[in-house]
Amino acid sequence: MTYEQVAALVDVEAAAEAEDLDYKRELTASDPKGKEELAKDVCSFANHTGGILVVGLAESGGIPSKIMDLDVANWDAWLRHLAQVIGSTTAPPVRYEAYPLRDPDDPKQGFLILAVPRSAHGPHAVTTPPVKPSEKVLRYPRRAGSRTDWLTETDVATAYHRRFTDAADRGQRLLDVEREALAGIPASNMPKLLVTMAPEVPGDMPINRESYERHRGDILQELFFERVRIGSRRLIATADERTVNYQYCELHRDGAGAWISGLPVQGLSFDGTQYNYADVNVVVGELLSMVQHLATHARDRAGVSGTMLIKAAVCEAPYRHPQGPPRPHLNPMLPFRIDQNDKWGTPRLALSTQACAYADAEAVALVDDLADGGTELVQAGALVADELVQAFGIPEAAFTGRPRSGSPSSR
Known part of the structure; x- marks a missing residue:
């Protein structure tokens, strides 16, 4: 991705938030609420199909609405901060990749991209104290459409069972x-x-x-x-x-x-x-x-x-x-x-x-x-x-033409 490609998503309905895509105008992970929110975002992707978090792009109704460039001049400080917060607020720690998309006209400004793959080591839990009381949940978030839901006790038990049986032959x-x-x-x-x-x-x-x-x-x-x-x-x-x-x-x-x-x-x-x-x-x-x-x-x-x-x-x-x-x-x-x-x-x-x-x-x-x-x-x-x-006595399957009309491959 480039900065220009992400900036061009503003007001594009087809770029609305989805199971694997979320937008944040800023990343405030310095207070308890911000840390909980970041942990919830990355865990919900890791516990589902994975996804991309774009920071620096405001949204309205899930659709990108305004560019809110971040200060990415000190990128090493960003990486240390993310590693500290995500490592201390998720269990087991969520694997992710982070990188900046810098504005060509001002390289000190740009977007922050967090890419979170689906995890084979889930379920991942948010370990920060809850900012808001949560009932009947174990604080295991999972992406559901364009929102985040919490796993029930049955969901968690099933996910643990899958973790230990996925290594089967x-x-x-x-x-x-x-x-x-x-x-x-x-x-x-x-x-x-x-x-x-x-x-x-x-x-x-x-x-x-x-x-x-x-x-x-x-x-x-x-x-x-x-x-x-x-x-x-x-x-x-x-x-x-x-x-x-x-x-x-x-x-x-x-x-x-x-x-x-x-x-x-x-x-x-x-x-x-x-x-x-x-x-x-x-x-x-x-x-x-x-x-x-x-x-x-x-x-x-x-x-x-x-x-x-x-x-x-x-x-x-x-x-x-x-x-x-x-x-x-x-x-x-x-x-x-x-x-x-x-x-x-x-x-x-x-x-x-x-x-x-x-x-x-x-x-x-x-x-x-x-x-x-x-x-x-x-x-x-x-x-x-x-x-x-x-098995038919043919040395190799030399593909010399198009498949027949109407076949899956030709359609």
Whole structure:
């Protein structure tokens, strides 16, 4: 950020205070009331999804209204003061980053930025004596929309339980999420691509009436899905239930997620045997899109930071998956291959040297890199895709074109 960018937020309704954004005209952390207020602000972000505190910008109704530059000439003194106050008024101490945005016309004046990530060591408590009497609270604040609420005793107990169980094997969490998604899809004998992701440090996506409507609108705008409903500690999105391009996605409260996509296939006869085959460009394109959107869910809805465990699998039918459902009583299933169409879409260019009933691959990457969709996403996707296609006898999954029209990645 720059000073000019923050100054330009004045009177911008879209820049209103939110779950991860707060404005203060000044930072008065020298008296008991000011210290309590600062401790409450940083704890409420750390106990939720993290956030940014902009000091030096007044607000009216949550919307930035006036620039109130601070004296940032002695920045070292600011850092010492913040470290002393936050370290002595929060338990366990909240981790944060602080830096100035100086006015180019007067470098001694500017804004103070406090960036507080979601904490894996919560809940964080305010330890200062209460300035105002508080009833039925334990002084554990958490951000709720554009305001701060206090955790109840049940909330605190649950948060402590999560702190001590979050260190459990994330690989098992990945398998659990994968198994639950497979149990939710209808019977099928058609090929599927399954991407499952789990955060190394879990996040927390609150699910209530307000957040459901907001997340539902965001998910439907992405055009991949037609319906969004609430499940147990998750959102479930589906589309094209009666077609080959079936989509089923579970977005968990802790930032984990699983997405099952029906692969469009074409029939072919090879050495006297009938096969289904999917184009390698479609497989890779959809894989990249699914990884990116699951990472975006983890980062933006659940407040996940750090690394994500990624697992991708292709199977000629869901029951071929080790955790899949029983074999359905449907039309006979054909063996599955991965090949390629020429640049005009036909005819088929043989890549596979053998059919494969099931293949999987895993990788680890930073959630921000995956969600941003840059080079790191391609690198992680290439690592996973290469391992998948090697099970079909293909050396590497060279992505040579756009995915099919109508696929998640092309939409």
